[in-house]
Amino acid sequence: MPKTYLSVAMSRAWGFDNPIGDPFGGPAYGARESLGLVAAFASVAAGVGMIGTGVAITALGGITVGTLVGGALIAGGVMSGVGTLTGNQKLVKWGNTLSMIGGVATLGAGMVGGWQNAAAAEGATFGSKAMGALKGAVDPNMIKAGMDSVGTSFNQFTQNISGSFNSPAPAPAAAPGANISSANLVNGGPGAPAPQAGATALPDANKLAAQAKAGALPSGTITNPSTMPAPAGVDPSRWAAMNESSRQQVLVNLSGKSNGLLGMSPTTITAVGMGAQAIGSMVAAKANEKAAAEQARVQKEYNDAMLVLNERKTTLDETVYADQQKRLDDELARKMEQIKVVSTQAEYDALSAAGEAAVLWSPPAPAAPASPRVAAPPTKWWNFDVRGAANSGVVGAVA
Amino acid sequence: MAGLLDIANNGGMPDEGVPMPEGMPDEGVPMPEEPMPGGAEQDLDYDAQLQDMESRVPGDLKEEWDRIMVAGMKFMFDKQGNSMINKALETEGDQAKTVGEGCARLMVMLFKESRSKMSQELIIPAGIAMMLLLVKYMKKARFPAFTAADLGRAVEIYMATILPAFGVQPEQFDQFIDQQAAQHEGR
Secondary structure, X not given: OOOOOOOXXXXXXXXXXXXXXXXXXXXXXXXXXXXXXXXXXXXXXXXXXXXXHHOOHHHHOOOOHHHHHHHHHHHHHHHHHHHHHHOOHHHHHHHHHXXXXXXXXXXXXXXXXXXXXXXXXXXXXXXXXXXXXXHHXXXXXXXXXXXXXXXXXXXXXXXXXXXXXXXXXXXXXXXXXXXXXXXXXXXXXXXXXXXXXXXXXXXXXXXXXXXXXXXOOOOOOOOOHHHOOOOOOOOHHHHHHHHHHXXXXXXXXXXXXXXXXXXXXXXXXXXXXXXXXXXXXXXXXXXXXXXXXXXXXXXXXXHHHHHHHHHXXXXXXXXXXXXXXXXXXXXXXXXXXXXXXXXXXXXHHHHHHHOOOEEEOOOOOOOOOOOOOEOXXXXXXOOOOEOHHHHOOEOXXXX | OHHHHHHHHOOOOOOOOXXXXXXXXXXXXXXXXXXXXXXXOOOOOHHHHXXXXXXXXXXXXXXXXXXXXXXXXXXXXXXXXXXXXXXXXHOOOXXXXXXXXXXHHHHHHHHHHOOOOOOHHHHHHHHHHHHHHHHHHHHHOOOOOOOHHHHHHHHHHHHHHHXXXXXXXXXXXXHHHHHHHHHHHOO
């Protein structure tokens, strides 16, 4: 595999902004201390104290620890999988909860549809399926939103239970599009953030029901939230698809939770509510289809790249490297042919007198020199590395 | 990052070659064929787990994730460090503790080496990913039997070690999980 090596100066320059490793090659960042690190890894006796000396706990504690915990969302599926496989209940619980938080947090951020929430709930309910819970929310941007949410939540939690952290927890940021959270819509959840400017506000289901009972339900109340702009980093088309999915799920939720609404609302609302399940399924299937296609495309790109790399490697092996090796072998053989190997001192002396290169294989014991004596060639220096009589072989090349 | 997984497939030596095409037998030490101690214990699909975790890494952290993984793997598998790691793993004792605490130390050292620039979001998942790579390597290299149950315990030990290093007590984490679980179950 071809490598790009950076000069020392460039490596240092890069090191300021990218302190972990040179992605193109060379030693990873900190390799100069690798022995110390490996020793630390290897030394069980080092215990936690080793970590304590490495990181100032007081400097870290309470400032962004929520971020640390939020990052656990990424590992939630693995924890769940390992826990389920090994019967480790603690891991199962961690994994399931983290997966569930991931699913709900991303839903709360208004970026996934209800079908993904359902997937998360399913995963949380059935331990071994928890890994699949986030599969519907596999968009890393959504995970990021979930991580932020959990980080904030954890910081608040730690403040609430102990108040031990010096710095105040950051104020919970209003999640983009949080106003379309199904939790807020259906339950009118407390603390639901106010709609963002320019966003289309959706009504509370309870309020809708009350309005319906009072005969005051306006038609066309349920509006399309897809008018909201996609958050940074989210594919607008996917955003739109998911908003549509959310909208459909909202309709499903409304139809399921508010029978009164169905009975008293205008026909159009009833019809939409009854058909919402089917539409939601179709949207979900479509989104799954799209995700599967995207996954297949990425996999194909990866496979293609690997094929190219393999071809290049094969080409290198068969041409450049093979050719280089052959030339080296030929050169070595040619040099070796020039060297006379003799076993007696008399022959060696004779060749030396004639100015030819020679190696004395069996020097007279015990006063023989450690390195072979070589008759000085007339025009060149010859360097030999002879591994003693026991090995009986010249292993070095001729310079 | 998929390349890193392939490095791990390739005997754990980052500088060795390119991943074999699909369908080709994996070079190097074959996977143990004998059943794992403890009877019909099922093994984990390490590659699938790693890929699953990688797929969840947010885009803006992807490059950093790769760097962390490269740095960690170099520490674990390069010629200089590998022999010492091997020695540590061959030592009699609680392997789960060695792996769990070792990976925690690795992550803390990498964090320190990064002059605290490493994103903390990646500390827990990257450490677990290192652990999976290490355990996969142990399986291939036929280290003394390291069961799936050991891996579970190693993850637990890792969490119990890494959290306090960053100012979070394991009890806090447990309480948080309990609270979240109760909260979400109530929805």
